[in-house]
Amino acid sequence: MLKKTLTYFILFNLIQFLSLIEINCLTIPFKPTSRHLHAATYVDNKLYILSGLDDNVNEPLGAVGIGGKQFFYLDVSVPFSTSALVWNDLSKDNIVPSQIGATAVKGGANNDTIILYGGRNLTQVESKSLIYTFDTQTDSWNVPIISGESSIKRRSLTAIIDYQGKIYLFGGKLLGYDTYVNDMITLDTINLIWGEGSSINAPTARINYGATLLPNQNIIYIGGGDSLNQSLPLNEVYIYDTINDIWSVKNTLGSIPSNRYGLSVVLGLDGEQVIVFGGLGNQNTVISLGEALYTLNINTFEWSIPNVSGNIPNCRYMHKANVIGNYMVVTFGAGYNESESDVLLLDISNNNEFVWTTNFYPPPPTPAPAPAPPSTPSKNKSAVIGLSIGAILLATISIGTFFLYRRNKNRKVKVSTLHIPNGKLDNQSGQKTVETTNKVDNQEETTQVQP
Numbered sequence: 001m002l003k004k005t006l007t008y009f010i011l012f013n014l015i016q017f018l019s020l021i022e023i024n025c026l027t028i029p030f031k032p033t034s035r036h037l038h039a040a041t042y043v044d045n046k047l048y049i050l051s052g053l054d055d056n057v058n059e060p061l062g063a064v065g066i067g068g069k070q071f072f073y074l075d076v077s078v079p080f081s082t083s084a085l086v087w088n089d090l091s092k093d094n095i096v097p098s099q100i101g102a103t104a105v106k107g108g109a110n111n112d113t114i115i116l117y118g119g120r121n122l123t124q125v126e127s128k129s130l131i132y133t134f135d136t137q138t139d140s141w142n143v144p145i146i147s148g149e150s151s152i153k154r155r156s157l158t159a160i161i162d163y164q165g166k167i168y169l170f171g172g173k174l175l176g177y178d179t180y181v182n183d184m185i186t187l188d189t190i191n192l193i194w195g196e197g198s199s200i201n202a203p204t205a206r207i208n209y210g211a212t213l214l215p216n217q218n219i220i221y222i223g224g225g226d227s228l229n230q231s232l233p234l235n236e237v238y239i240y241d242t243i244n245d246i247w248s249v250k251n252t253l254g255s256i257p258s259n260r261y262g263l264s265v266v267l268g269l270d271g272e273q274v275i276v277f278g279g280l281g282n283q284n285t286v287i288s289l290g291e292a293l294y295t296l297n298i299n300t301f302e303w304s305i306p307n308v309s310g311n312i313p314n315c316r317y318m319h320k321a322n323v324i325g326n327y328m329v330v331t332f333g334a335g336y337n338e339s340e341s342d343v344l345l346l347d348i349s350n351n352n353e354f355v356w357t358t359n360f361y362p363p364p365p366t367p368a369p370a371p372a373p374p375s376t377p378s379k380n381k382s383a384v385i386g387l388s389i390g391a392i393l394l395a396t397i398s399i400g401t402f403f404l405y406r407r408n409k410n411r412k413v414k415v416s417t418l419h420i421p422n423g424k425l426d427n428q429s430g431q432k433t434v435e436t437t438n439k440v441d442n443q444e445e446t447t448q449v450q451p
């Protein structure tokens with residue numbers, strides 16, 4: 001009798017356990033909340049997204065949302081569609097407090113580490129460090145010790161790394177103050193030493209500008225917002241020569257874009273032009289569809305509106321853009337709703353016609369340096385992996401069945417609560433409008449708002 005009951009009990013729990021595995025593995029893909037003022041870093045076929053201001057948070061001060069602690073990546077070694085993004089969640093080991101307006105680059109001794117600078121804490125827990133690093137080989141965060149004069153914390157700036165692993169940090173806003181700055185800080189990410197660049201002839205103090213490294217190792221700085229709540233003009237752009245530590249100003253020609261901040265700037269694939277997307281105009285005016293995208297020839301400093309086909313997306317601001325393969329990959333930002341994907345792809349491979357597309361195809365892999373290994377070892381390897389997985393599964397089931405006797409109820413509750421916030425967030429973001437996001441901006445980026 002007892003034996004029979006026990007057998008039923010074990011069988012029952014086994015079925016429950018297997019269905020739990022299925023629920024956990026198959027029906028709860030990670031869906032990050034939409035956000036802006038986040039960090040986006042491309043390292044080794046992965047596009048990593050960290051923190052930012054959760055668009056689902058509508059409350060005044062104090063509300064954080066779950067987005068700030070999220071850290072995840074998109075695998076760009078395989079084709080994907082922006083309508084069915086598969087995000088990989090790394091939030092569990094994230095040691096960086098929720099923050100907005102931080103900036104991140106790929107650097108470090110092995111050129112495979114995310115270096116995160118600045119940002120403003122969104123919770124009472126203040127960032128204990130100005131710099132965090134994420135080693136993409138070991139998936140581990142670290143707070144590095146950096147020598148030299150440590151600078152005052154700032155946010156809402158764009159870090160640019162040169163070919164030698166040195167970061168340039170221009171301008172931004174001092175954390176905890178309403179002070180905008182225009183000095184240049186440097187950080188050697190290989191030897192971990194702070195430094196300073198020239199401020200002579202530097203542009204005026206600004207935040208949320210666009211910037212990118214040019215092939216001649218100059219950095220170009222475009223637009224931004226100033227302390228008088230104005231979006232800055234694009235009729236001049238600023239060049240910082242990283243080799244000689246010298247600033248210069250270039251007057252631009254052609255179809256000069258309207259003033260804007262919260263824009264993105266990337267280098268075109270030909271190395272002859274930069275591509276500018278998005279931003280917000282004066283008094284937080286949303287930029288019209290036809291004026292969101294421009295190119296600037298970096299030899300003549302002439303602006304053009306490129307020929308574009310495909311479905312033109314809403315103009316985003318406070319988004320990020322990275323060049324990956326043939327595409328300018330725009331992530332998150334404000335200014336769009338649920339009808340658009342969190343990721344936009346602009347195929348920039350043909351200068352005569354850029355294409356907004358929803359399908360990403362990775363560049364062909366670089367030829368393998370060594371001949372491919374014989375096929376038998378890999379078969380053995382998969383057999384071993386299969387066996388190991390089988391063994392682990394068996395052990396887990398046995399142990400699991402034993403413990404599930406008590407835990408079953410709790411686990412079921414956990415699974416169902418996992419569903420609830422997801423559903424709720426979807427509803428909220430479904431109602432999200434540009435106005436809502438603007439409202440959030442007003443609270444966080446008060447200096448950029450005209451009352």
Ligand SMILES: *[C@@H]1O[C@H](CO)[C@@H](O)[C@H](O)[C@H]1NC(C)=O
Nearest residue numbers: 062121122123124125126127
């Ligand atoms: C950020 O941290 C500081 C220091 O702990 C705290 O005073 C401040 O209120 C925090 N900011 C937010 C938005 O919680």
Ligand SMILES: *[C@@H]1O[C@H](CO)[C@@H](O)[C@H](O)[C@H]1NC(C)=O
Nearest residue numbers: 106107111162163164165166
């Ligand atoms: C790091 O990789 C980038 C290409 O992604 C390269 O341009 C840069 O020179 C590399 N940095 C170092 C220090 O090797």
